[in-house]
Amino acid sequence: MTKLRAAITGVQGYVPDYVLTNEELSRMVDTSDEWITSRTGIKERRILKGEGLGTSHMGTKAVQGLLEKTNTDPQEIDLIICATTTPDMVFPATANLIANEVGATKAFSYDIQAACSGFLYSIFTASQFIATGMYKKVIVVGADKMSSIIDYTDRSTCVIFGDGAGAVLLEGNEEGEGIHDAVLQSDGSGWVHLHQKAGGSRRPATMETVQNREHFVYQEGKHVFKNAVTNMGAAVLQVMKQNNLTAEAVDWLNPHQANRRIVDNTAKSMGLADGVDSEKVMMTIHKFGNTTSGTLPLNLWDYESRLKKGDKMILAAFGGGFTWGAVYLTWAYDGK
Ligand code: ACO
16 A cells, blocks of 8 residues: 655745845945845845734735635645744734634644744644544645844844745645655754844843843854754755665755855755756745745745656755754646
């Protein structure tokens, strides 16, 4: 009997209309298009504007588009997992809000918080519910309104992040396609290098925390960069080894979009001599920046028309926590 696997059977993205360019940023902080482009590869990013609009707004748009595109009745959805670091509220879960908005009233729903690795952790978690035969249709949405936790006076972080969401539908596949394997890791000692200082239970919001600008991303860029390069590369190599894959055999690397130079290192360490310039490497950082949980599904959305049934893909991420890993899957349908 063929093994039941969870396969991605549809993908949809949503990015807000407002485009924040490097040129506009260079009027806000002491930076330049040249610095941002050469150090990160980012040219522009999207920002969600509008009173009262949070991450669920973008997640809902992505899921609604996914349901329409895949001709799926929201009542058929068993589970919605939302990967996010910028939930609309501390509670309830953003996934609950999205499920309500799209009419998925028979689904249960919850969030996974693993910073930039959130989508990676979430699709592997979701895949287990399908592979056991317990559920038939699961949606994973990665969504973040990073602009809500970015200090637009801090040039070392404000140039990197953008807002966006992407969603995938996972269903059972008995033809051999779908999610095959994963290497997922975390190291909580990394928290000191990448976190938000206030707003949680350890340091709730006060006048002082607001005045000290502690409700924003704090990042020691160089340290995070080094860890991202080492660990993403190692996770990709490990998952390749576990599945007897060579770089030639892999059709796509879908890497987290934090920095073009990190992706370049990851691609080279898996054996792609051209690094980030290889045609196998998905890149959307130039137009979306780092959307945290949104990057991997936004890559899928952007490249969907080029994907073919049976394509071998490795997804990889590194982020706050620290969290990191790689997932190996084979694509289940021809893109249109
Ligand atoms: N414009 C101009 N100069 C700048 C800017 C800017 N936007 N930002 C920093 N600089 C300056 C610094 O002040 C420093 O100047 P100095 O030498 O006079 O002190 C110099 O540039 C070098 O600074 P670094 O921080 O060492 O620059 P680096 O080359 O490391 O690039 C960056 C910074 C882009 C943040 C990089 O370190 C990086 O990409 N880090 C990893 C990000 C990441 O992967 N995060 C994980 C995911 S995020 C999540 O999980 C939420």
